[in-house]
Amino acid sequence: MIGxxxxxxxxxIAIVGSRKCSNEGKNIARLFAKELSKQGLTIISGxxxxxxxxxxxxxxxxxxxTIAVLGNGxxxxxxESNEKLYKEILKKGLVISEYDKNEEAxxxxxxxxxxxxxxxxxGILVIEARYRSGTISTATLARKQGxxxxxxxxxxxxxxxxxxxxxITKGAKLVTSVKEIMDEFPYLKYKGK
Numbered sequence: 001m002i003g004x005x006x007x008x009x010x011x012x013i014a015i016v017g018s019r020k021c022s023n024e025g026k027n028i029a030r031l032f033a034k035e036l037s038k039q040g041l042t043i044i045s046g047x048x049x050x051x052x053x054x055x056x057x058x059x060x061x062x063x064x065x066t067i068a069v070l071g072n073g074x075x076x077x078x079x080e081s082n083e084k085l086y087k088e089i090l091k092k093g094l095v096i097s098e099y100d101k102n103e104e105a106x107x108x109x110x111x112x113x114x115x116x117x118x119x120x121x122x123g124i125l126v127i128e129a130r131y132r133s134g135t136i137s138t139a140t141l142a143r144k145q146g147x148x149x150x151x152x153x154x155x156x157x158x159x160x161x162x163x164x165x166x167x168i169t170k171g172a173k174l175v176t177s178v179k180e181i182m183d184e185f186p187y188l189k190y191k192g193k
Contacts, residue, residue: 002074003094007065011188012042013181014117014142016135017051017127022160025051025128028152030058032125035178037064039191044121046071046113047086047095049079051127051135060088069117070097071109078105096120114138115145122185123148126172129163136163139172148184150175 013036015029033043033055043059045052047068059066068089072078074097077086089095096116099109114137118124124142126149129135139149149172154161168174175181182190 003090004065004092005094007042007067007094008096008120010042010065011040011185012044012065012067012121014044014121014124014138015051015055015127016045016114016117016124016129016138018130018133018135018160019048019050019052020160021050021054021128022158025160026054029054029127030061032127032178033058033066034062034064036125036181037062039178039182039188041065041188042067044069044117046110046117047082047089048110049081053082053085055127056085056089056093060085060092066093067120068093068095069113069120070095070099071113072105073097073099073101073103075101076104110134111137115141118142118145118147121147123150123181125175125181126151126164126167128152128154128160129167130159131162131166133163136167139167143171148173150181150184152176
């Protein structure tokens with residue numbers, strides 16, 4: 001762990017979704033990250049392109065807390081396009097990796113990383129997921145860990161949201177507001193907008 005290690009002991013929501021997401025998906029991820037941060041929750045994600053990036057950025061934009069879980073070592077940044085974001089999280093948040101500091105990213109590491117993303121959170125929010133994706137595996141792992149799974153709904157012809165709609169049919173909670181998430185955790189007090 002590098003950064004503000006005390007963040008590991010805070011209540012956090014993982015915000016996850018596709019790397020190849022829509023602009024609307026990025027905006028929704030950023031909005032939920034900001035609003036959940038205002039409620040005092042830490043935003044957790046995987047520092048990937050797309051939804052993960054938007055979630056981390058949303059939290060940081062308002063001075064909220066964020067945790068990035070890597071699928072590589074600390075000295076082998078992936079994706080390189082997130083170098084600036086990575087450095088900002090190192091200063092203001094927390095970065096976690098279970099890999100050797102020089103270990104390069106591998107596809108299987110991202111699936112392994114997903115269990116930590118869900119494991120350190122009290123629940124996960126899926127913003128955009130294709131039908132077959134790492135996001136679906138994160139939601140599956142979260143369920144096995146006894147975590148709450150939330151999804152934003154999507155039009156039935158939106159490829160970016162087919163996974164969301166699938167997860168909703170399998171019992172994930174459909175949400176359109178932060179209050180709906182907060183209401184699922186009786187020990188958290190909703191502070192309004």
